[in-house]
Ligand SMILES: CC(C)(COP(=O)(O)OP(=O)(O)OC[C@H]1O[C@@H](n2cnc3c(N)ncnc32)[C@H](O)[C@@H]1O)[C@@H](O)C(=O)NCCC(=O)NCCS
């Protein structure tokens with residue numbers, strides 16, 4: 758029976774950096790950002806629901822979802838974000854459960870879920886690690902990674918729960934204000950605490 762560890766944190770906090778490191782060590786990592794791309798493949802029911810709600814102009818010429826356009830709409834309008842979540846979260850959730858079952862024989866399984874507490878996903882996790890960065894670093898990294906301005910970066914950050922609210926659930930915190938090496942060191946320490954489990 759696997760132990761499921763959720764990894765969450767604000768947008769741009771460094772969840773993927775932690776997930777990539779765990780993958781490089783050989784652990785199974787289920788990433789809901791990856792799954793959220795799978796469920797809107799051209800021809801999917803979920804993409805059809807999105808175009809019914811938001812219109813055909815959310816599609817690129819090749820029929821795939823225009824992600825920057827969708828992001829622009831939902832991160833500046835809470836009602837549209839709620840509509841998007843109501844369409845996408847059930848199908849993401851279904852696929853996550855399938856993937857969890859596929860790796861249930863592994864001792865440790867990591868679930869990367871940005872909206873972990875917002876969606877009640879903590880009930881599927883035996884424990885949660887919270888990746889944290891200062892607001893200033895979050896904005897710096899987000900503007901650089903996504904090529905967006907500071908105002909839009911703040912809109913994205915404000916679309917999510919605060920770290921203070923996340924901490925109230927009692928996750929194990931990981932500080933990502935330093936170097937990637939410092940981040941990996943903390944992950945190594947948390948893994949050492951999982952000693953009875955290995956990655957086979
Ligand atoms: C709006 C979309 C199309 C923008 O795509 P884009 O490629 O620009 O971003 P990507 O999917 O890589 O997400 C980047 C980050 O945005 C944040 N984010 C994504 N969706 C949401 C949301 N609905 N509410 C708050 N934050 C969100 C997360 O921190 C995520 O890690 C996309 O984020 C999406 O489909 N969102 C809805 C699905 C969802 O809730 N995903 C989060 C995992 S449960």
Ligand SMILES: Nc1ncnc2c1ncn2[C@@H]1O[C@H](COP(=O)(O)OP(=O)(O)OP(=O)(O)O)[C@@H](O)[C@H]1O
Nearest residue numbers: 767768769770771772773774871898902935936937
């Ligand atoms: N310690 C660090 N030092 C320097 N750059 C970092 C560090 N950690 C993460 N980054 C960079 O900051 C950006 C955001 O990190 P990452 O993509 O891992 O965040 P995330 O939490 O997965 O974001 P999202 O919520 O959007 O999925 C990336 O470009 C990443 O390479």
